[in-house]
Amino acid sequence: MALPLGTAPIKPEFLLSNQVSALPDDDAAEGSTSHIANTRPTRDDGEEASEGGGRQKKKWSKEERKNKRGANKGRRWQKVRDDVELCWRVASGKICEFGDQCRNTHDVVAYLAAKPKDIIIPDVSALSEVSPFVSRGTEDEEMNEGERPPFDTKARCPVFDEAGECRHGMRCRFLGGHARVDENGQTVLIVDEEKKAIAATTQTELNTVDAEALKQIRTKKFPHPTANAYLKELQAATEAEQKKSQEKKVAVVVPEQEQGQETSIPEASVSVIDVPPPQTEPLPDDSQKDTPDVPLRPSEKKRLHWKGKTYLAPLTTVGNLPFRRICVDYGADITCGEMGLANSFLQGSKEEWSLVRRHPSESIFGVQIAGSKPQLLVPAAEIIGKVCSGNLDFVDINCGCPIDLVYKTGSGSALLDAANKLGKIIVGMNKALGDVPVTVKLRTGVKDGKNTAHKLMPRLNAEWGAAALTLHGRTRQQRYSKLADWDYIKTCVDAVREREEDENLAPVPIFGGGDCYSSQDYWEKVEQSGVDGIMVARGALIKPWIFTEIKEHREWDISARERLEEIRKYAEYGLNHFGSDTAGVNTTRRYLCEALSFQYRYVPLGLLEVLPGRMNDRPPAFRGRNELETLLASGDSRDWVKISEMFLGPAPDLWSFTPKHKSNAYGNEDSQG
Known part of the structure; x- marks a missing residue:
């Protein structure tokens, strides 16, 4: 049976159906999600945001309603928090200056008792191409309730592994990776000073803007004197042009006048535009004034x-710091x-x-x-x-x-x-x-x-x-x-x-x-x-991994297990960036699912009759060469959540992932321009 033009040429033994997947309207969905709910110009809720960040009620035209059909406009993302919130200062071993007035608990023992169990990220050697795809190892021998520490000793914290300490302290969902029980039976945090010193120059994120700035x-x-000086130049040039233009309008020479006299159009009849000067922030006294550098x-x-x-x-959305790190690992310069x-x-x-x-x-x-x-x-x-x-x-x-x-x-x-x-x-x-x-x-x-x-x-x-x-x-x-x-x-x-x-x-x-x-x-x-x-x-x-292909001038038939390793690494990078507490874990989960909403579209090269694969070819329903490859090709967002749970633990009961596109199928990039 001849397949429609633009169909991915998948080998017959892997086909489940000859029906080609529908092409979603990615143009309609593009920009429908923002990382700032109220100040970005691309909104989910049918309201248009002005460049100044304010809301403007907008009634969609027929054409605009049509253009929104490909997007899940109602996507909402809320932070998932612990049922009992431990003060972050106390969690890090510090003293809270608010004392009893703090809105969060200072009772570490009560917090640890109510806290969900630690998450275990499986080692690379524990990944498999057959279900359940990750091996959790054997359970610890039975321990008496009083002997069991309030954390999992098998846990490994990605933040601690990379930085030598975990900034979330007791709130970390991987607490067992950087905690121990002291001789008094108290849970104490561990710091690896040597690793911390190395991480300060090799792993610490740059361009972190402090609260004072x-x-x-x-x-x-915040001073920007060079910009101020330049904008004044522009204003002066604009005013000079307007003055010149105004003079031309006011002084109109009439050639056929007796005695060579000129007549003028009355100035009252000339419309003069009053251009306000650009707004500039107040500067401190002259002794503290920041002046422009020599250009x-x-x-x-x-x-x-x-x-x-x-x-x-x-x-x-997807091009965040954890994703960029993945691409750098694959060869992005x-x-x-x-x-x-x-x-x-x-x-x-x-x-x-x-x-x-x-x-x-x-x-x-x-x-x-x-x-x-x-x-x-x-x-x-x-x-x-x-x-x-x-x-x-x-x-x-x-x-x-x-x-x-x-x-x-x-x-x-x-x-x-x-x-x-x-x-x-x-x-x-x-x-x-x-x-x-x-x-x-x-x-x-x-x-x-x-x-x-x-x-x-x-x-x-x-x-x-x-x-x-x-x-x-x-x-x-x-x-x-x-x-x-x-x-x-x-x-x-x-x-x-x-x-x-x-x-x-x-x-x-x-x-x-x-x-x-x-x-x-x-x-x-x-x-x-x-x-x-x-x-x-x-x-x-x-x-x-396209950057590896480019650098090495080859097409890479990457295995499903290698792809799962990349997903595992993304989870670790996400935890380091977004945090290893409950909120950070589920923010990482959200962005991992966003990444999987694109990566599932990849058709493995080993399944194709003609190489290389083409971006705009749409595949019929197919199975992979193993169970994992089939799972990674699933367009069902529930499967993306399932994959996230391999590395980030069970998703909260009320947590779900809504894809950006109403139709999960081949489409176009979410690039800004």
Whole structure:
């Protein structure tokens, strides 16, 4: 029986049905989940958020209702906590300054008695390709109730293993990994000082923003003098242009006047726009005033030498720090945090500032920022540069996000049609960031059939100083509905290189993006288009090991057990980032399930008749080469929760995972632009 075009060519012995899975509307679901419920522009509940973060009641049009059909709009995520809450200070062995007024208990014994049993993460050697897939080992010999410690001695805490101590102390769900019972029968915490000292330089996350800095940002007291000076320059230039324009309107010379006299239009008839000056935060007295540094010359900016390096795209929801660590382990050289909104950074949003966190294993790390005007982006860039001083390799401007609620604020791909404003943004951010380079990610244009990037891209470097460019091979209107246009990407690369040669400019790295799913895809597209590399988004979501394939120029028929090892590692990375207490465990579970909602789409190479696999091919129902491979291919979200329980213990009774897409099937990446 002939299968429809675009069907994955699975070998007959693995087919369960000839019916091809339905293609979900990923464009409708894209951006439907945010990490901040009230301040992000992409919302779940049918309300539109303004760039300032406020809610605006919105009645959906017929077209908008249609576009929302592919999304589970009602997704809600709440922190799961212990039934009895132990004060975090007491849990860490400290004294609580609130004493009896503390809202949480200080009774460690009562807390440990009510606390759920420790979670056991199975060792790699305990993983199997047959059910139940993990071996828990033998139970301890029976012990008298009074002899049994209030923790599991077989438990191993990933946070303690990596850092030498666990910041959650008694609240840790893996307490047995860093606790013992002393001679008085009291549970005490263990610290490995040697491991702690090593971890301080190799494992401690960077760019952690403290409460005092956030307070200064929220109260507009965090200094950004370079941005202020630049915005004043822009304001002065704007006022000069307006004055010049006004004078032209007021003084109109009439050629046929007696005695050569001029007549003027009365000034009262001229409409003059009163432009308010930009708002600036109050500064302390002159003795404490932070003044702008001497601007760097373009030649003093750090050069980006990215040719031949692999680049993981900034990804919504899934592209968090634990996932980036996984991709780095597989060979990703350049990583970038999720898109953050300039206005939310300026408001001191704790969630937004969490996006700048970096793990030391990320050798080249950048922050992506979106905004609509210099008054937002330039100050935000200066503050980011100061907060992340020394731990930031580049700042990327998002000029590609296609989501309506971003586009309508003038951000994302809307900047493609505002070249002069974009130029002012790049120049200002370059000044504000000192030697940290500014890069730009963009699409081919806004409207389908009207590509404009070949005109814009040469200006980004030559006129405004962008240090690297990434071009996604689709227009904003196309979203992900058509294949990326790599022939046009080549046209844009040629245009940039031609201007660089004409003006004797140092070449900047140019990366392409779109439909890269295999080593063969990657290297063919690099050769075809002349790009320095490809920013990988969807391919990394479905198979994070694509970076190994690219580096080694091969297609990897990864085994189901190797994939389970990757999931186990993700769980450990998640616990280190989100925490090993009850709330952290279930936050890790949520993001692990988000990752599995993409990874289940991978069709193992050993099941295909034709190699390599293609990203947009939809598979018929199939079974794997073993039980585990079949489970990992399940599109049932309950199976993703089951997989999470292998490493994170049983999910809470009322906890469930709602996929982002109503239809769990092959689809498109959740990349921001």
